[in-house]
Structure formats: structure tokens, C-alpha cells
Amino acid sequence: METATQEQQPPAKDGTIERYELMGGKCYIYKRSNDSKHWQVAAYVSGRNHRASTKLEGFSAAKQFAEEWYLELRGKHIRGELGKLVPVNAEKTFKDAAEQFLREFPVLTEGQRSPIYTAGHQRRLRNYLVPFFGDKPLSQVTSGAIAEYRIDRIEKSKEKRGKPPARGTVHQEMVALRQTLKTAMRHDWLASLPDMSQPYRSNGKISHRAWFSPTEYRQLYLAAAKRADDPKKERYRYHGQELYDFIIFMANTGLRPDEAKRLEYRDVTVVKDRETDERILEIEVRGKRGVGYCKSMPSAVMPFFRLRKRNKAQPTDRIFPNDQHVLFNNILEEENLKFDREGQRRTAYSLRHTYICLRLMEGADIYQVAKNCRTSVEMIEKFYASHIKNQLSAAAINVKRVPRNEENKVAPQSPPPPKPAAPKNRLRPTGKNYTRRKPH
Structure with a gap:
């Protein structure tokens, strides 16, 4: 040695x-x-x-x-094979980033985000994300760890409820996770975001929003009118009348349900339109896009008058103070209209989709419809106009092309038309050799 x-x-x-x-x-x-x-x-x-x-x-x-x-x-x-590593005991954990996010988010988004939306992120972090990622260093929150979270979330949901969580539920949890990791990046606790896309996901088809066809819409409002005129119990008469006016009003204005819920009588003005010479409603809409404006169809005027008279309303009262979804769902189930042909669930939002589709079917300008509904032409083309047959022009589609062998043929020349005969001179001839005949 x-x-x-x-x-x-x-x-x-x-x-x-x-x-x-x-x-x-x-x-x-x-x-x-x-x-x-x-x-x-x-x-x-x-x-x-x-x-x-x-x-x-x-x-x-x-x-x-x-x-x-x-x-x-x-x-x-x-060669850069080592990188600059941070000691594990000095690295921030996911729990630290979540606490920082929950501290910042309500304060920085006050007045911009709904308290319900903020509380939803807090609930998702505390109930699902922090218990799973909790003490992991941020560098270990990788794409593989996120995939493991998806698997764990689905398996536990199946054990507890017998079915996986809804796609929208998992999507909102991924939004909360991404916001938390972005918070860590802003504080230099994380170098970059991992890939958070769902693995093995196929490209889903673009399906149109659930709506009522003209036949189904007529079936719906006739059933609501019957319930308003003949309620199952007398104490439900007022609610049936209010629901009937709600259906007609929504299908002729294209408002979102949350916009209609905020609507007050002072936000609506009855005017006579100069271009159509009909009475319509001009509405100041307050919704998720701020203040916008809407011009209704003429059929929305009478429901507005009935609501104002029935409720003896003041200008600051809300037009629809009561929630209509229970009675609305009951009518849909009774009339077998709850689901459309694609299996999509119909709700009060479907009345807005019905308004847009019916306007397009009647040939309305898509840009004007988008402005009136406070949305974009792209959204309408993607979710509404794709299934409207009236948007297709048969004359533009069924074009017939002339065959090439006939294109090169020279048309035979037709003989020139005959020259017209010279008109007879009806004036009496004159001359020295002319002798006038004696009448017989």
C-alpha cells in the first residue's frame, strides 16, 4: 500500500x-x-x-x-453537458410557486376577472395540483410528470365517480398549472415551460354549436306558449309567461344569457328603424366584452312590452330577474329537444345560436350579424356558417366547363342577311313627258 x-x-x-x-x-x-x-x-x-x-x-x-x-x-x-445546476435544497418547489400565484392573481386581476373565476383556480390548485406536485422541485415538473398527473386524475375520478373528469374540467386544471409555472418563470425559479399538450390526442372534428332548426324552434315556443296559457299549477302561471317572453326575446336579439341577466329596462329603447320602417329594440349590452350595442328583430318588441307591463318595472329594474333554466330544461325534456342530432346538449345559449343561424339562412350579411352579436366573423364561419346550406351557391358550384375539342372549333359563318328592298317613292313623279291621266 x-x-x-x-x-x-x-x-x-x-x-x-x-x-x-x-x-x-x-x-x-x-x-x-x-x-x-x-x-x-x-x-x-x-x-x-x-x-x-x-x-x-x-x-x-x-x-x-x-x-x-x-x-x-x-x-x-x-461542451455544455453539465449546465448550471441549482442545488436541490435551494430550488423552489411547486408548492412555493402555487402560493406565490395565489397571492398575486387575485390582486393583479381585481376588477378584470370574476371572483368566481379566481376562486375556481384556488380550488383546483388546493384540491388537485398541489397534492400531486406539492414538494417536487420546479425542474421536476416535466412533460412526463404532467402526463402522470392526467393519468392519476382520470384513475381517481373513475374510482370515486365511475367516470373520468370532463374534458373542460381537465382543461381548466391545465390552465391553472400553466399560470402557476408562468409565475415561477417571472421570478426566475424556472427556465422554461414544459410541453403541456395532451399526448396521443387526435384532431377532433369541428362541430357546430347546438341550435334549434326552424321546425324545432316553432315546436319550442308553442310548447312554452301552452305552458304560459295553461300551467300545471296556477302559481306557476307567472313563471310560464316569463319563460315564453324570454324565449322569444332571446331568439330575436341574439344576446348571451349572462348579458340578458344584466339587462335593465333603461338599457332598451323602442325605435322605428328608418331602413326597414319597423319597430325594433336598440339595446345597450353589458357583457364579457364590455359595453356593446344590438338591434333586435321586430318580433322582440312585444315580449318587451309584456314584460314591462307585467312587472310594473322601474328603469333600473332587471328585465329577467328570475332564473329560467329549471323550467326551460323541463320543456326541452318534455318536447324531446334537450339534445340535438349530434348529441350536444341544448341550453339557453342555444337561443343565441338559433338567432345567428336563422339570420344567415335568411341571407343576412355575416359581418353585420357578427357586429350585432359582438363576436367575430371567424367564429361565425367556424361554428355556425359551416352547416348552413344557404351559404352554398349552386350556381357557383355547378359550373360546366366547355370540352377542349369544342373550344378549338370555328363556328360556321352564317350567310349575310338579305339587303332590304329600297322603299318606294310615294311622291308623284314630275317631268315634261309626264301626262296626267284623266280619272275614270
Whole structure:
């Protein structure tokens, strides 16, 4: 066994009993105080300490091993194979990022985001995301870890409820996760966002929004009118009348349900339109896009008058103060209209979709419909106009092309039309040789 030629040093503060610097102090070898026979090597490279065991007892052999190990470590650092690593005990965890996000989000979005939306993110983080990712360092929240979360979420939901969570539910949880990781990036706790897309996902078909065809819409409002005139119980008469007016009003204005809920009588003005010479409603709409304007169909005027007279309303009263979804769903189920042919569920929002589709079927300008509904032409073309047969022009589709052999043929020249005969001169001829005949 080889022995060290250097003078033995007292035990260091880190528990070593022998420690010798090599490569000009850039690395060193040492023995631990637990009577280990093997030499250890350590160096500080790329922002952190690296350690390894030489598994050698001789000093000279351990020294040669340490020098080669250090040079290899430096080469990896130069090639960028090590990167700048942060010690695990100094790295922030997902729980730290979640707490920072929950502290910032309500304050920075006050007045811009609904309190219900903010509370939803808080609930998703505390109930699902933090229990799963909790103590993991942020660098370990990778695409694979997110895929594991999706699997765990589906399996636990099936065990508890017998079915997986809805697609929208998981999507909102991914939104909360992304916002939390973005918060970590703003504070330099995370270098970049992982890939959060759902693996193995196929391209879903674009399906149109649930709506009522003209036949189905007529069936719906006739059923509502019958319920208003002949309720099952007399105390439900007012609610039946209000629902009937709600259906007619919504299908002739194209308002969103939340916009109709905020609507007050002072926001609606009855005017006579100059272009159509009909009475319509001009509505100041307050919704998710701020304040907008809407011009209704003439059929929306009478429901508005009935609502105002029935409720003896003040200007600041709401037009639809009561929630209509229970009675509305009952009528849909009774009339077998709850689901459309594609299996999509119909709600009060379907009345807005019905308005847009009926306007397009009547040939209305798509840009004007989009402005009146406070949406974009792109959204209408994607979710509404794609299934409206009236948007297709048969004359533009059924074009017949002339065959090439007939294109090159020269049309036969027809004979020139005969010249018209010269008109007879009806004037009496004159001349010296002219003698007038005597009448018979």
C-alpha cells in the first residue's frame, strides 16, 4: 500500500481527516472520518460541487484518478453537458410557486376577472395540483410528470365517480398549472415551460354549436306558449309567461344569457328603424366584452312590452330577474329537444345560436350579424356558417366547363342577311313627258 508523502492534516470541519489540493487548488482528494480506506475526490464546476469515490487506497493512484476525473469534468462543462445546476435544497418547489400565484392573481386581476373565476383556480390548485406536485422541485415538473398527473386524475375520478373528469374540467386544471409555472418563470425559479399538450390526442372534428332548426324552434315556443296559457299549477302561471317572453326575446336579439341577466329596462329603447320602417329594440349590452350595442328583430318588441307591463318595472329594474333554466330544461325534456342530432346538449345559449343561424339562412350579411352579436366573423364561419346550406351557391358550384375539342372549333359563318328592298317613292313623279291621266 502506498502512503502519502504530504504531511497529514488535522480533521477538517466537514468530517474529513485527510485532504490534499490538486490541480492548483481546483480539486482535492480526501478521506472521510468514518475510517473508510478509499480516497474521495471533489471539485467545484458549473455552479455546484461534484464528488466521486476513487475506490483506491493508494495515494498516487488516487491522485492520478482525481486529475483525470477533473479534466473529464471540465470537458463536459466546456461542451455544455453539465449546465448550471441549482442545488436541490435551494430550488423552489411547486408548492412555493402555487402560493406565490395565489397571492398575486387575485390582486393583479381585481376588477378584470370574476371572483368566481379566481376562486375556481384556488380550488383546483388546493384540491388537485398541489397534492400531486406539492414538494417536487420546479425542474421536476416535466412533460412526463404532467402526463402522470392526467393519468392519476382520470384513475381517481373513475374510482370515486365511475367516470373520468370532463374534458373542460381537465382543461381548466391545465390552465391553472400553466399560470402557476408562468409565475415561477417571472421570478426566475424556472427556465422554461414544459410541453403541456395532451399526448396521443387526435384532431377532433369541428362541430357546430347546438341550435334549434326552424321546425324545432316553432315546436319550442308553442310548447312554452301552452305552458304560459295553461300551467300545471296556477302559481306557476307567472313563471310560464316569463319563460315564453324570454324565449322569444332571446331568439330575436341574439344576446348571451349572462348579458340578458344584466339587462335593465333603461338599457332598451323602442325605435322605428328608418331602413326597414319597423319597430325594433336598440339595446345597450353589458357583457364579457364590455359595453356593446344590438338591434333586435321586430318580433322582440312585444315580449318587451309584456314584460314591462307585467312587472310594473322601474328603469333600473332587471328585465329577467328570475332564473329560467329549471323550467326551460323541463320543456326541452318534455318536447324531446334537450339534445340535438349530434348529441350536444341544448341550453339557453342555444337561443343565441338559433338567432345567428336563422339570420344567415335568411341571407343576412355575416359581418353585420357578427357586429350585432359582438363576436367575430371567424367564429361565425367556424361554428355556425359551416352547416348552413344557404351559404352554398349552386350556381357557383355547378359550373360546366366547355370540352377542349369544342373550344378549338370555328363556328360556321352564317350567310349575310338579305339587303332590304329600297322603299318606294310615294311622291308623284314630275317631268315634261309626264301626262296626267284623266280619272275614270
